[in-house]
């Protein structure tokens with residue numbers, strides 16, 4: 001991938017896509033193509049084909065997806081499976097028809113079996129049952145990985161799938177109900193601080209363990225993968241460390257400066273007990289994470305205060321599409 005290669009980043013308004021664009025721009029890539037959701041509905045096959053035929057990208061980062069936290073995944077499984085299957089099907093096929101040199105597909109750590117041995121290796125894919133709260137999303141992502149592999153087998157393409165662990169950072173969705181745990185907690189603790197609430201409810205028992213990676217570290221890993229023509233077809237990308245949700249809540253509470261109590265709401269689901277990735281494949285390629293969880297939470301908290309809170313304020317759930 002040269003600095004003047006034409007690179008299409010699908011999903012540039014989201015958490016991952018916006019970080020990939022930041023990374024490429026910082027490296028002086030001069031021909032980054034982005035198109036908004038309003039201009040191109042990626043679920044529309046004909047529209048996607050027309051777009052690819054017109055712009056002829058050489059490299060594609062497929063970071064467009066319908067995403068959400070444990071509650072959103074449980075509440076809208078049909079939306080998650082339908083939209084993700086359509087988006088990835090349209091883009092992967094358009095990459096093939098338009099002779100894209102390399103495509104990188106963003107998967108997720110939730111594709112692995114609920115009870116996979118820890119840390120989870122790439123070869124554990126399809127070795128057991130999935131976590132029911134996000135099964136529809138996971139099945140769609142597994143289909144995307146298998147579609148990339150099938151095209152590689154049959155058509156000789158060079159499509160790569162990366163499996164990021166739980167991500168967070170600027171441009172995330174901070175919705176109190178639909179977001180992932182880290183942005184939801186930043187929002188919830190800050191709202192409680194502003195309103196003066198005595199306690200904050202954290203969902204579940206607080207015992208599940210999660211591994212978190214700042215999205216700028218992920219974007220850097222994606223660039224490394226795209227640069228290296230001989231990577232394995234599937235690569236986990238994680239920080240190598242996990243913590244309990246209770247420990248995470250304490251860290252976020254301290255960063256936000258909330259002084260009330262934390263209460264665990266066990267009527268809410270815990271989801272998978274643990275989800276730590278084995279990232280040896282990607283570290284063997286020369287990439288390593290740089291942003292500690294503490295620094296990353298501070299960075300995300302500052303972004304929330306600067307761009308998000310002024311828009312949503314204390315009376316809003318935060319759901320304005322994840323953008324400032």
Ligand code: GDP
Nearest residue numbers: 069070179180181184202203204208269270271
């Ligand atoms: P998951 O990794 O797919 O389960 O994604 P989430 O980020 O949605 O949830 C991770 C864990 O955090 C689960 O055990 C949730 O029950 C817990 N959790 C605690 N508070 C919250 C919250 O406010 N929002 C979300 N989404 N999860 C929370």
